Amino acid sequence: MFRKKAASFAAAALISAACSVASATEMTQVAITYIIDHPAIDAARMGIVDELEAHGFKEGETLELRVQSAQGSMPTQLQIAKEFAGLEPDLLVAISTPSAQALQSTAGDIPLLFAAVTDPVGAKLVESIEAPGGNITGTTDKQPFGPTLALIKTLVPDAKRIGVIYNAGEANSVSQVAALKVELEAHGLEIEESTASQTAMVADAALSLAGRADAILIPTDSTIVAAVESVVNVGERAKIPVFASDTDSVERGALAALGFDYYKLGRLTGEMAVRVLNGESPAAIPVGALDTQDLYLNTSAAAAMGVTLPDDILEQATKVIQ
Incomplete structure (x- = not known):
């Protein structure tokens, strides 16, 4: 459990010496939570910890780190948020929109950062991207759908209907689907929606798209991404990319x-x-975002889903998984 940094002493003569000892043993306290475990969230968490260490905040030496997953449960996430706020760390960090919303409701005046939140304004986390306000800022994984839809049309030229699976209870996902609808219309494509509020429901949601969708696009939805293998299984069996x-x-x-x-x-x-x-102050730090996108391709998946990957597309890939 995190410890308070301040102490009071009855004897004024002991204050200076006691503070000297305290400063020698104090560690920066950071608490990180996220809604569910999956590789993208794990990668973000590792990046945060590695960057902290690169700047001298090393776990066990100068950094006291507490990390906890909500295992896909929003009631658990709210419980974690209350627990973390009660510890009064130097910094709270939330990875994903639900986690950020939970921590924001309990953080009080504790500085709060979020990571991988697609629409922080729409989720009511910040006042604006440029001037977050309050005690919160972070990074967004919002990205344009246009290039992805162009890729789909290149690899699946006969596709007319794009299936999207998402958790309708996540503000992040609802925002993405609204933006996707606009982009689909601009590309002459239609949307087929399927929702899943829990990872256990993802397989059935994917199966419901068989016969309705010519391709499936998974947004940055933690619930769906956590069970992406279920969607892949349906895609391979039904030949839906x-x-x-x-x-x-x-x-x-x-x-x-x-x-x-x-x-x-x-x-x-x-x-x-x-x-x-x-x-x-987090209030003065604009919400951050990466300015490049990477193209990843999976040749085995392409073969299993009935798609041929042209040489020129393969040459553009950042990484090709066999």
């Missing part, structure tokens, strides 16, 4: 993704954490 919005899902069987490297996003979040720990 599965595209992701995070590159880690391609390593887990999705055909392709034009998305962010979540480890790099974590490092960016870590840079912001260092600034806050060094005294900057």
Whole structure:
């Protein structure tokens, strides 16, 4: 459990010596939580911790770190948020929109950073991207759907209907689907929606798209990404190409993704954490984002889903998984 940094002593003569001992043993206290375990979130967390260590905040030496997953349960996430706020750390960090919303409701005046939140304004976490306000800022994984839809049309030229699976209870996902609908219309494509509020429901949600969708696009939805193998299984059996919005899902069987490297996003979040720990106000730090997208392709998945990957597309890939 985190310890308070301040102490009171009855004898004024002992204050100076006691504070000297305390300063020699004090450690910066950071608490990190996230809604569910999956590779993209894990990569973001690793990036944050590595960046902190690169700036001298090393766990066990100068950093007291507490990390806890909500295992996909929002009531558990709210409980973790209350527990973490009660510990009064130097910094709270939330990875994912539900986690950030939970911590924001309990943080009080404790500085708070979020990572991998697609629409922080829509989720009512910040006042604006440029001037977050309050005691919170962080990084967003929002990315344009246009390039991904262009990729889908290149690899699946006959596709007319794009299936999307998402958790309708996540503000992050609802925002993405609204933006996707606009982009689909601009590309002459239609949407087929399927929802899942828990990872155990993802397989059935994916199966419901068989016969309705010509391709499936998975948004940056923690619930769905945590069970991406269930979607891949349906895609292979029904010959429906599965595209992701995070590159880690391609390593887990999705055909392709034009998305962010979540480890790099974590490092960016870590840079912001260092600034806050060094005294900057989160309110004055604009929400950060990566400015490049990586193309990941999976040749085995392409073959299993009935897609041929052209040589010129393979040459453009940041990484090709066999």
